Amino acid sequence: MEALKSRILSSGRVLEERILKVDSFLNHQIDVKLFNEIGKEFRRRFDKKRVTKILTIEASGIGIACITAQYFDVPVVFAKKHEGSNMDKETYEADVFSYTKNKSYKIRVSKNYITSEDKVLIIDDFLAKGSAASGLIDIVTQANAEVVGVGIVIEKGFQEGRKIIEEKNIQLESLAIIKSMEEGKIIFEN
Amino acid sequence: MEALKSRILSSGRVLEERILKVDSFLNHQIDVKLFNEIGKEFRRRFDKKRVTKILTIEASGIGIACITAQYFDVPVVFAKKHEGSNMDKETYEADVFSYTKNKSYKIRVSKNYITSEDKVLIIDDFLAKGSAASGLIDIVTQANAEVVGVGIVIEKGFQEGRKIIEEKNIQLESLAIIKSMEEGKIIFEN
Numbered sequence: 001m002e003a004l005k006s007r008i009l010s011s012g013r014v015l016e017e018r019i020l021k022v023d024s025f026l027n028h029q030i031d032v033k034l035f036n037e038i039g040k041e042f043r044r045r046f047d048k049k050r051v052t053k054i055l056t057i058e059a060s061g062i063g064i065a066c067i068t069a070q071y072f073d074v075p076v077v078f079a080k081k082h083e084g085s086n087m088d089k090e091t092y093e094a095d096v097f098s099y100t101k102n103k104s105y106k107i108r109v110s111k112n113y114i115t116s117e118d119k120v121l122i123i124d125d126f127l128a129k130g131s132a133a134s135g136l137i138d139i140v141t142q143a144n145a146e147v148v149g150v151g152i153v154i155e156k157g158f159q160e161g162r163k164i165i166e167e168k169n170i171q172l173e174s175l176a177i178i179k180s181m182e183e184g185k186i187i188f189e190n
Numbered sequence: 191m192e193a194l195k196s197r198i199l200s201s202g203r204v205l206e207e208r209i210l211k212v213d214s215f216l217n218h219q220i221d222v223k224l225f226n227e228i229g230k231e232f233r234r235r236f237d238k239k240r241v242t243k244i245l246t247i248e249a250s251g252i253g254i255a256c257i258t259a260q261y262f263d264v265p266v267v268f269a270k271k272h273e274g275s276n277m278d279k280e281t282y283e284a285d286v287f288s289y290t291k292n293k294s295y296k297i298r299v300s301k302n303y304i305t306s307e308d309k310v311l312i313i314d315d316f317l318a319k320g321s322a323a324s325g326l327i328d329i330v331t332q333a334n335a336e337v338v339g340v341g342i343v344i345e346k347g348f349q350e351g352r353k354i355i356e357e358k359n360i361q362l363e364s365l366a367i368i369k370s371m372e373e374g375k376i377i378f379e380n
Contacts, residue, residue: 021276028277029303030252030266032259058249062220063256063266069222076220076253084290086211087218100274113219 001041001175005188007034008154008176014184018156019100026153027060027125032067038175039068042123042151045173046072049148051121053077053114055140057096057107057132064153065123072121077114079107079136088112092142094135099128107132109139116144127152127174130161137168149173156181157189191231191365195378197224198344198366204374208346209290216343217250217315222257228365229258232313232341235363236262239338241311243267243304245330247286247297247322254343255313262311267304269297269326278302282332284325289318297322299329308335317342317364320351327358339363346371347379 013021025031051072056065057079065076080087081096088110097104114120122136133150140147147170155162155174158181165172177189203211215221241262246255247269255266270277271286278300287294304310312326323340330337337360345352345364348371355362367379 015276019276023276023278023300024302025265028267028270028300030256030259030268032256032264032266035256036260059252059268059270062249062252063268066220066222066225066253066256067260069220070226070257074222075215076222077218078220078249078253080218080249086205086209086213086290088213100276110213110218112214 001038003034003037004153004176007031009186012186014181014186018181020154020156020178020181020186022154030063035064035067038064038153039071041175042068042121042173043071046121046149046151046171049121049171050119051148052117052119053121054123055079055109055114055120055136056123057081057136061124064125068123068151077109079109079139081105081107083108092139094138096135097131099131107135107139111143114140114143114145118143118145119148120145121148122150124150125153127155127161127165127172128159130159130164133161133165137165137170154178191228193224193227194343194366197221199376202376204371204376208371210344210346210368210371210376212344220253225254225257228254228343229261231365232258232311232363233261236311236339236341236361239311239361240309241338242307242309243311244313245269245299245304245310245326246313247271247326251314254315258313258341267299269299269329271295271297273298282329284328286325287321289321297325297329301333304330304333304335306334308333309338310335311338312340314340315343317345317351317355317362318349320354323351323355327355327360344368
């Protein structure tokens with residue numbers, strides 16, 4: 001998606017240890033107009049999939065998922081990372097390892113909000129080693145629902161996330177795929 | 191807002207200790223169509239305010255803020271509760287006390303994303319004792335920007351949040367105001 005790639009080049013910044021900082025438009029400040037374009041592009045790429053629900057993970061997936069859901073006319077569910085006092089007792093749970101924070105955490109979704117009838121599109125801001133996406137796929141599988149696709153805004157193509165998802169025979173669509181970020185220079189795949 | 195009040199009555203549940211559980215449409219599963227109506231209503235109520243930015247707090251404010259921002263044609267900024275490895279060093283910070291979790295935490299916004307030119311609309315899902323809203327107002331004040339209003343989806347009218355915000359001479363608009371939840375029965379103001 002050209003508008004996204006241009007924006008990453010103009011506003012993104014590569015920090016040490018292969019971190020891409022895009023908080024001016026993606027995960028702290030949010031460019032809602034760009035999100036509209038992202039949402040339309042996900043609709044185009046998953047148009048045939050009869051999506052019934054979009055699943056994401058707090059916090060930075062929520063905005064993208066909500067804007068995108070308008071183009072599919074479906075509700076969003078976001079997996080929770082933090083225990084709240086009013087979470088349902090009956091939840092699907094999965095472990096996710098955060099490489100940025102170097103620790104694992106549990107994500108939870110109430111059993112009420114994904115059912116075996118659902119065709120779930122998973123949406124997230126980043127794909128790197130695939131741990132969050134795998135956790136979300138795990139939750140959908142526990143619910144006996146179907147994952148019809150994974151839609152990612154920015155994929156770090158030099159990490160193994162894509163391999164993990166494609167091995168499960170799930171359609172993965174990333175709107176920008178970064179081939180390398182060496183010496184602070186962002187190079188996209190094709 | 192009648193559609194919202196009906197939905198709270200049909201889908202909300204009162205838990206012990208005055209907690210209103212609305213996770214079937216507001217803060218776990220998200221009814222994006224209802225959020226569109228909420229966004230339009232916020233636009234109507236703050237139409238004259240020349241809003242330049244919407245500020246909210248992760249996680250459950252993000253969806254409402256993003257959908258609402260479409261009707262104002264402005265970006266969203268969400269305050270972060272959790273330290274991330276790629277947060278700017280220069281941040282505005284405020285302390286928020288969570289009565290549900292009985293502890294206080296810091297919220298942070300990068301100094302890059304609110305400037306003295308901004309007219310900020312604060313959006314959140316709940317108003318109870320006003321601690322989160324006060325923290326967000328504090329951050330906008332630190333940036334020498336103007337808070338042009340606070341828009342809340344559900345206000346617990348029996349708690350002191352409204353008083354705290356109105357004492358600062360800020361327009362507060364809550365789309366549903368709950369007068370009482372005693373014995374599990376939800377009664378709205380007017």
